Amino acid sequence: MAKELWKGNEAIAEAAIKSGCRFFFGYPITPQNEIPEYMSLRMPQEGGCFLQAESEVAAINMVYGAAGSGARVMTSSSSPGISLKQEGISYIAGAELPCVIVNIVRGGPGLGGIQPAQSDYYQACKGGGHGDYRLVVLAPSSVQEAVDLTQEAFDIADQYRMPVMIMGDGMIGQMMEPVEFREVAKRQLPDKEWATTGTKGKRKANVINSLFIDPAECEKHNNKLFAKYDEITKNEMRVEEYKLEGAEIVFVAYGTTARIVKNAINTLEKEGIKAGLIRPITLWPFPYASIEAAAEKANVKAFLTVEMSMGQMVDDVKIAASGKKPVHFYGRTGGMVPTPAAIVEQVKKILGGVK
Amino acid sequence: MTSVLVFDSKVLILDKDGFMFNEKRIRIITGHYGSGKTEFAVNYTLGLADKGVKTAIVDLDIVNPYFRSRELEPVFNEKGIRVISSSIKGLAGDLPALSPEVYTVFHDKSYQAVFDVGGDKVGATALGRYHEYLDNEPYDMLFVLNANRRQTKDVEGAVKYLKSIEEGSRQKVTALVNNTHLCGETTIDDIIRGQELCEKAAKELGIPVKYIVVEKRFADMLPKEMEGEVFPIDIYMKRPWEDEA
Numbered sequence: 001m002a003k004e005l006w007k008g009n010e011a012i013a014e015a016a017i018k019s020g021c022r023f024f025f026g027y028p029i030t031p032q033n034e035i036p037e038y039m040s041l042r043m044p045q046e047g048g049c050f051l052q053a054e055s056e057v058a059a060i061n062m063v064y065g066a067a068g069s070g071a072r073v074m075t076s077s078s079s080p081g082i083s084l085k086q087e088g089i090s091y092i093a094g095a096e097l098p099c100v101i102v103n104i105v106r107g108g109p110g111l112g113g114i115q116p117a118q119s120d121y122y123q124a125c126k127g128g129g130h131g132d133y134r135l136v137v138l139a140p141s142s143v144q145e146a147v148d149l150t151q152e153a154f155d156i157a158d159q160y161r162m163p164v165m166i167m168g169d170g171m172i173g174q175m176m177e178p179v180e181f182r183e184v185a186k187r188q189l190p191d192k193e194w195a196t197t198g199t200k201g202k203r204k205a206n207v208i209n210s211l212f213i214d215p216a217e218c219e220k221h222n223n224k225l226f227a228k229y230d231e232i233t234k235n236e237m238r239v240e241e242y243k244l245e246g247a248e249i250v251f252v253a254y255g256t257t258a259r260i261v262k263n264a265i266n267t268l269e270k271e272g273i274k275a276g277l278i279r280p281i282t283l284w285p286f287p288y289a290s291i292e293a294a295a296e297k298a299n300v301k302a303f304l305t306v307e308m309s310m311g312q313m314v315d316d317v318k319i320a321a322s323g324k325k326p327v328h329f330y331g332r333t334g335g336m337v338p339t340p341a342a343i344v345e346q347v348k349k350i351l352g353g354v355k
Numbered sequence: 356m357t358s359v360l361v362f363d364s365k366v367l368i369l370d371k372d373g374f375m376f377n378e379k380r381i382r383i384i385t386g387h388y389g390s391g392k393t394e395f396a397v398n399y400t401l402g403l404a405d406k407g408v409k410t411a412i413v414d415l416d417i418v419n420p421y422f423r424s425r426e427l428e429p430v431f432n433e434k435g436i437r438v439i440s441s442s443i444k445g446l447a448g449d450l451p452a453l454s455p456e457v458y459t460v461f462h463d464k465s466y467q468a469v470f471d472v473g474g475d476k477v478g479a480t481a482l483g484r485y486h487e488y489l490d491n492e493p494y495d496m497l498f499v500l501n502a503n504r505r506q507t508k509d510v511e512g513a514v515k516y517l518k519s520i521e522e523g524s525r526q527k528v529t530a531l532v533n534n535t536h537l538c539g540e541t542t543i544d545d546i547i548r549g550q551e552l553c554e555k556a557a558k559e560l561g562i563p564v565k566y567i568v569v570e571k572r573f574a575d576m577l578p579k580e581m582e583g584e585v586f587p588i589d590i591y592m593k594r595p596w597e598d599e600a
Contacts, residue, residue, distance in 0.1 A: 004503050006505075174422065176389045262596065
């Protein structure tokens with residue numbers, strides 16, 4: 001198929017429809033509004049259901065209902081709206097329901113602003129809602145990758161019976177880029193025998209629930225979830241490594257920030273400084289192994305984490321580097337975006353300081 | 356040598372490029388969001404100011420929260436172009452707040468004005484607010500078309516979208532602009548395919564194709580037999596990773 005020009009938000013919505021998503025429940029908030037707007041146009045054409053809920057809380061609970069009946073379903077929002085959804089996300093994780101949640105992140109905390117940010121990393125990866133649970137968190141760095149990952153997100157959700165989040169900063173949602181809709185590799189997906197599709201008098205009723213009267217049963221359920229998370233960590237971790245060969249400084253950055261870093265890497269190269277990048281594509285499961293391997297290389301002097309937040313990913317990089325190499329941080333926040341020039345300057349400071 | 360002739364609210368700006376910028380005093384630029392409308396509006400405004408006329412750009416885009424022409428205010432200011440946008444200062448607002456300053460360009464007819472209008476029916480509604488002025492002064496309304504946008508990829512889609520913007524704005528499109536591109540991946544074939552679409556749509560609508568907007572590297576590669584003038588542009592609306600470090 002020939003490439004077309006797509007706005008990130010529309011492309012994510014179309015990718016969801018291509019993946020068989022026929023239910024979308026949402027509520028407006030900038031900078032993700034084109035997702036519900038596009039869904040309101042396309043869902044009726046596909047015989048699906050678009051519904052603008054009365055709030056984010058209502059929307060996420062509609063997702064619970066549709067997912068419980070076995071449908072492919074999605075919701076989207078931006079940071080403050082994702083905060084409102086957290087109770088529902090915890091319930092969805094507890095009830096083991098597959099669904100896709102899109103967060104097009106804006107500056108925070110509070111209402112913050114509408115410009116791009118990555119300051120929902122903690123919320124997405126370290127438990128936004130209550131209880132012991134995980135989300136698979138996919139972080140595209142281009143509109144094409146947003147399309148590819150959205151299509152795959154529905155399969156990952158169905159394979160493991162759990163919520164998957166697409167987390168893009170505001171630029172991913174708002175920018176225009178060439179896109180080609182491609183087929184994703186087919187997975188062997190289990191039948192949804194647990195779904196509430198009607199017993200037709202032939203089987204026991206399925207119940208979608210996250211309540212356990214007996215604490216021992218609840219613990220058993222948690223252990224089951226974590227056995228599943230171990231499987232996901234083994235099978236679904238994804239990372240891009242860029243120019244790591246011989247690198248003195250290794251950047252860790254995700255999303256559009258990684259593209260800004262690549263620009264800085266190419267400038268540094270021209271000035272004779274070798275730098276590379278580890279780009280987590282899955283923020284959970286986090287690619288600890290890539291960073292650990294880089295930390296053990298003699299040529300690597302230091303790590304530099306670059307974010308559009310105040311260093312929310314730094315702890316994960318430190319865990320992986322486990323004290324073998326120093327981990328530095330440079331970030332902008334509140335809707336401000338790092339410039340390639342500022343990143344280059346940081347590297348020179350760090351290398352000047354490492355003996 | 357550039358000469359400027361003012362005749363009945365229509366400005367004829369003649370130079371070696373021929374009839375470029377030969378629009379009426381009020382120029383409205385519209386089109387599907389993501390068509391590259393703002394990039395064209397920015398280049399058009401800068402080019403117009405370069406002709407030595409008193410220029411104002413009115414950013415009426417209340418739909419797009421990012422990548423709006425007002426972001427280039429410093430570039431415009433350097434050339435003495437007046438920028439009129441939201442009454443709320445700060446780039447990050449998504450409030451549909453239009454400035455009373457917009458009236459300036461209707462009342463002060465010494466201005467050559469370029470309106471950059473939000474790229475859908477709702478966005479175009481902001482322009483409809485000024486219909487009482489537009490009903491009384493002839494204007495040109497250019498509809499920017501990109502054949503690589505799915506909703507405007509064929510004549511039917513393009514005409515439907517154009518009509519919805521006319522409805523929202525209560526104004527009539529007077530000419531089409533072929534701005535078919537694929538960001539950094541544009542080929543000459545994209546431009547030619549877009550031109551075919553524009554010429555067909557223009558015929559159906561009974562209006563001309565006024566400009567063929569291309570990055571400068573394509574300017575000398577285009578076939579001769581095309582309706583409209585070639586309008587070479589520079590890319591101003593850059594993303595952070597496209598900046599030089």
